[in-house]
Amino acid sequence: MSLEKCKKQLETILAGCEGKRESLLPCLHAACEQCGHVSEEVISYLAEKLDLPRVEVYSAASFYSMFSLEEMGKNVIRVCVSLSCYLKGSNKVIKALENELSITAGQTTPDKKFTIEPVSCLGLCDKAPAMMVNEEVYGDLTAAKIKDIINQYRQKEAK
Amino acid sequence: MASKMINLTIDNNKVQVPEGTTVLKAAKSIGVNVPNLCFHEDLSIYGACRLCVVEIEKHPRLEPSCATLAEEGMVVKTNSTRVRKARRMIVELLLANHPEDCLTCDRNQICELRKIAHDLGIRKLRFEKGRKYDYALDESSPSIVRDPNKCIQCGRCIRVCSEVQAVGAIDFVDRGGRTQVLTFLNKGLDNVECTNCGQCILVCPTGALREKTAVDDVWAAIDDPKKFVVVQTAPAVRAAIGEDFGMPAGSLVTGKMTSSLRRLGFDKIFDTQFAADLTIMEEGHELIGRVTNKGVLPMITSCSPGWIKYVEHFFPECLAHISSCKSPQQMFGAVAKTYYADKIGIKPEDMYVVSIMPCTAKKFEAERPEMNDSGVIDVDAVLTTREAARMIQEAGIDFTNMPDEDFDKPLGISTGAATIFGASGGVMEAALRTAYEVITSKTLEKVEFEQVRGMDGLKTATVDVDGLELKVAVANGLANAKVLLEQIAKGESPYHFIEIMACPGGCLGGGGQPIPTNLEIRKKRAAALYREDEGMPIRKSHENPAITAIYEEFLEKPLGEKSHHLLHTSYTKRERY
CATH class of the missing domain: 3.30.70.20 (Alpha-Beta Plaits)
Incomplete structure (x- = not known):
């Protein structure tokens, strides 16, 4: 299923590059963009096309933090836990998100709508503590602000 | 063309090495073994553990000697305070994340990390x-x-x-x-x-x-009065097991091994070499059949279970090329629990067959569901060379001072052709000795086929069998086997007969052999096996009197109905992951 979603993209990248190890990272990026994660199916497909052992594709996908091996929620909340945000209370941000969504950091809600992912510096130190929801940036976060933000996304989902 | 020579100084010694030599190797040439962990002579350079760092003049940082090439005029210190401090720190950090169960660890006596911690003088965990x-x-x-x-x-x-x-x-x-x-x-x-x-x-x-150890299963069987426990030993074991008792590599300890196993309490001490001779009879006739009847060629040997699983996963389209012969271990089990059990009036279920193998894949092979042609599992337990040595140690047997004793009859009778099964090229050579005489009905005067011997990963030869040009190839190490398999898959293989062993050097370099195993040691073990072959009174499988007897009394003829049932097998296509 997840392979169907990204197969076209992968085929474009792989055109003329079959069996070339260096095509692996662009393919993993494409898979993540199209279906949110790198599935077992996608790994097997890429291993065959690039003539690599599956465990090597798995190894690469697990090494880089921008690739996810697990299915992500529709809205991925990336909370910065690097130094500036940490000093300004990123742990409180995570706590608030966990309370609001009833999951722990790193997990996805059962309805597959939200994933909380602690990440390294987002380059938003001036607005610490900061987070991103999908491509949107949010700074100077407080528990109250987080409630509002999550509600906005919930309403969007409800429409 | 002679390569350019590089002059450098290591620890105040002038050193000259060919261009392209690493500092680690250059140091070794003057007798300095820089400690290392991720480096291995058979493998590519990785440079991750940093333990082999050295100080190089004009280099601000310490450099890993395994990944640094010697340069003209380089001045290297392998043993400065700075280097020693860094090395100790690296090992201390490794130990900070390492379990402290050395007393009960499988590697207790042979752990490289433990030895390095000891050598570097680390006496407390900082x-x-x-x-x-x-x-x-x-x-x-x-x-x-x-x-x-x-x-x-x-x-x-x-x-x-x-x-x-x-x-x-x-x-x-x-x-x-x-x-x-x-x-x-x-x-x-x-x-x-x-x-x-x-x-x-x-x-x-x-x-x-x-x-995965089978030692306790074997002790339990030995202690069980209802079980008749027989043991078979693979050729490569006798050329290596002495190393686990401090004997130098290449020590041939057939007699000591036999007497030690008898002291352990096995009821009969038999030899996988008997089954190796049997393999040659079956496989030799299979080859002759394929060549004369235009069967699938090249035919490939099937003795190495690591190789068999490899081809099942990676080249299932080539399975028809594999000889249908079971490996000697499995032929032995099937024959012991039928022919021999019947001879001595024991039911197959009351017999317990133990193998001592240089191999870990043999454990998997013995558990393959098809390996129960005697009506029960043909081989009950497989021990590696290392495990067998441990049992001998546990029993307090003074291995090095044991008298030389012979194998029991009849499944302990074998030839020099079977002995060399333990070295890469040995099955090929043994098969050629028999095939030549069966095809030509002439006596083979020179039994040695030097072209297929040695540690090269890929060896080829053309053998003249009375006008028939037999093209053969021998591979050891699966990366070398892959080369031959790709030729076959493309339909471009020029060979009639191919021998493949999964491990470098053949069984003598198997994954169940004493640690360390390296090129030097593999060469010495091979020399021991060829020495044993030379000293054997009979050096051709078909001249083994016990083999003649088993065909007369039981099997009737090679590739006959009984052989087909007990000594041959089939293969399974497996997934790639």
Whole structure:
């Protein structure tokens, strides 16, 4: 299923590059963009096309933090836990998100709508503590602000 | 063309080495062994553990000597205060994340990490234990156990698996402090394309990889008065097991091994070599049949279970090329529990067959569902050379001073042709000795086929069998086998007969052999086997009187109905992961 979603993209990248190890990272990026994660199916497909052992594709996908091996929620909340945000209370941000969504950091809600992912510096130190929801940036976060933000996304989902 | 020579100074000694030599190797040439962990002479350079760092004049940082090439005029210090301090720190940091169960660890006496910690004078753990890992062991495989808690991530196992064996069953997964060596999606070694060859065990510097032991099962069988316990020993064991008792590599200890096993309490001490001679009879006739009846060629040997699992996973389209003969281990089990059991009036279910093998894949092979043609499982337990040595040690047997004793009859009678099964090229040579005489009905005057001997990964020869030009190839190490398989898959293989052994050097370099096993040691073990062959009164399988007898009394003829049932098998197409 997840392979169907990204197969076209992968085929474009792989055109003329079959069996070339260096095509692996662009393919993993494409898979993540199209279906949110790198599935077992996608790994097997890429291993065959690039003539690599599956465990090597798995190894690469697990090494880089921008690739996810697990299915992500529709809205991925990336909370910065690097130094500036940490000093300004990123742990409180995570706590608030966990309370609001009833999951722990790193997990996805059962309805597959939200994933909380602690990440390294987002380059938003001036607005610490900061987070991103999908491509949107949010700074100077407080528990109250987080409630509002999550509600906005919930309403969007409800429409 | 002679390569350019480089002059450098190491620890105040002038050294001259060919261009392209690493500082590590240059140091070794003047008798300095720079300590190292991730480096291995059979593998690519990795440069990860940093233990081999040295000080080089005009270089601001310490450099890893395994990954630094010697340069003209270089001035190297391998033993300065700065270097020693750095080395100790590296090992102390490794130990901060390492379990402290050395007393009960499988590697107790032969652990490289333990030896290095000792050599570098580390007498206390300066750092508090870092992360306390409690990873589950991978015990899925019948052959190999992985303990990720003891892994120091040197990557040797990963490199031997992909570079020497062309398998790639394991790799680093995740990053930083969470990095582990894992199979695909952590499915476990038994559920991926691991061939169970055990080369990873040989190169592992710690107790993170070991064989799945059968020692206690074998003790229980010996102690069980209802069981008649017979043991068979593979050719390569007699040229290696002495090493585990401190004897030099290349010591031939057939007689001591036999007497020690008798003291352990086995009812009969038999020889896999008997079954190797039997293999030659069956496989030789199969080859002659294929050549004369235009059967599938090239025919490939089937003795090495690591090789068999490899071809089942990676080249299932080539399965018709594999000889249908079971390996000698399995032929022995099937014959012991039928022919021999009947001879002495014992039911197959009351007989317990133990194999001592240089091999971890033999454990997997014995458990294959098709290996029960005697009506019960043909081989009950497989011990590696290392496990057998441990049992002898446990029983307090003074191996080195044991008298020489002979194998029991009749399944202990064998020839020199069977002895050399333990070395790469040996099965080929043994088959040629018999095939020549069967085809031509003439006596082969010179029984040695030097072209197929030696440690080269790929060997080829053309043998003149009375006008018939037989083209043969021999591969050891699965990456070399892959080359021959790709030719076959493309329909371009020029050979009639191919011998493939999964492990470098053949069985004598098997994953169940004493640690360390390296090129030097492999050469010495091979020399021992060829020495044994030379001294044997009979050197051709078809002249073995016990083999003549088993055909007369029981099997009737090679490739006959009974042979087909007991001595031949079929193969399974397997997935790639």
